[in-house]
Amino acid sequence: MRFLLFLLFIFFSLLSRSQDDIVKSVMLDSVMVSAVSSGFSVEEFIHYVKTDTTFYQGFKNLRYYSHQFQSELEIFDRSNKSIGFLTRYGHYEVIDNRLVVHVESEKDDGKIYNRRGKYRYYTPEFFDYIFFPKDTLNVSKFKSNDYDIDSNDSNKKNENDAKVIIFNPGSVEVNRSGSKKEKLAVFDISMQKYYDYIISKTIYKDSLECYEFVCRMKNNLTEKEQDEVLIRELVSYFDRNTFNVVYRKYVMTYDYWLIDLNVTVNVEMGYIQNQLFPLKIHYNGFWDTPFSKPEIADFKLINYNFDINE
Numbered sequence: 001m002r003f004l005l006f007l008l009f010i011f012f013s014l015l016s017r018s019q020d021d022i023v024k025s026v027m028l029d030s031v032m033v034s035a036v037s038s039g040f041s042v043e044e045f046i047h048y049v050k051t052d053t054t055f056y057q058g059f060k061n062l063r064y065y066s067h068q069f070q071s072e073l074e075i076f077d078r079s080n081k082s083i084g085f086l087t088r089y090g091h092y093e094v095i096d097n098r099l100v101v102h103v104e105s106e107k108d109d110g111k112i113y114n115r116r117g118k119y120r121y122y123t124p125e126f127f128d129y130i131f132f133p134k135d136t137l138n139v140s141k142f143k144s145n146d147y148d149i150d151s152n153d154s155n156k157k158n159e160n161d162a163k164v165i166i167f168n169p170g171s172v173e174v175n176r177s178g179s180k181k182e183k184l185a186v187f188d189i190s191m192q193k194y195y196d197y198i199i200s201k202t203i204y205k206d207s208l209e210c211y212e213f214v215c216r217m218k219n220n221l222t223e224k225e226q227d228e229v230l231i232r233e234l235v236s237y238f239d240r241n242t243f244n245v246v247y248r249k250y251v252m253t254y255d256y257w258l259i260d261l262n263v264t265v266n267v268e269m270g271y272i273q274n275q276l277f278p279l280k281i282h283y284n285g286f287w288d289t290p291f292s293k294p295e296i297a298d299f300k301l302i303n304y305n306f307d308i309n310e
Contacts, residue, residue: 049236049238050187052236052243055248058278059278061277066091066093066094067303068089068304069089069303071127071132071302072085073297073299073300075123075296084108084112085108086107088106088132089104089105089106090102094139097138097140098137099138121297131301186231194221197214199212200212204239210238211238212235212236212238227255231252232251232252234250234251235248235249245269246270247266247269248269250264250265260286260287265281265285266282267282268281272306280303283299284298
């Protein structure tokens with residue numbers, strides 16, 4: 001189950017170590033071909049993609065600024081029949097760099113919790129860990145101390161490794177080793193043969209001009225080659241004026257031995273008084289792991305009414 005947690009953390013931002021050879025593999029649409037002739041640098045753009053920290057900063061802001069939230073979680077069986085739901089309303093309260101998450105209203109159908117008040121499913125436990133911590137947390141807008149963990153706890157260390165890959169691409173080595181880490185590194189030279197990389201222009205929310213960067217598994221791979229690809233699609237929209245990431249989508253599939261996983265995550269970012277936040281997060285996924293019942297879940301989180309006092 002800890003391995004599953006490691007994989008799922010990837011979706012809240014992922015760009016790993018890469019090679020300059022990626023520039024040679026990038027495909028451009030007709031608009032971008034014209035832009036290159038006018039001075040647009042593919043190499044510089046790829047550098048921005050590889051070194052981006054704005055997506056991470058957006059999630060840091062989520063913990064740093066007080067705001068309200070609304071969440072919906074629904075669990076399905078293998079036939080896509082709903083077998084449980086949980087909705088919440090509440091707010092993040094931040095005072096003197098200390099965060100407390102208040103759940104003001106919660107409604108479920110009686111199937112999410114067991115008789116002892118514990119979750120019947122792993123999915124709500126996972127999202128509680130990320131978005132609804134029960135403990136008071138020390139937070140900082142720029143430092144990473146709110147993600148620090150006890151280095152003597154091996155399980156927590158594995159979770160921290162995931163966060164390194166997620167939020168600090170290429171900055172330090174993670175504690176994990178082996179093929180799983182390499183398969184997550186979508187820009188690694190060993191993985192480039194499995195992907196198409198595409199740059200184009202797009203409009204976000206009908207108003208914001210963006211560069212769209214897509215990393216997508218090639219459609220002509222053999223079944224054996226597809227088994228080497230965990231991240232099937234990674235889409236990022238970059239604000240053309242600031243190069244902030246304002247949208248990100250992940251699709252990941254994993255089917256090996258006793259673990260079966262298929263997850264899609266969409267994150268819509270937005271500006272509140274020039275600060276970037278993940279305003280809407282939508283997760284839809286399935287997993288089947290040893291010693292646990294298969295779970296199909298749909299989770300939505302909306303963040304709003306931010307209190308910006310700077």
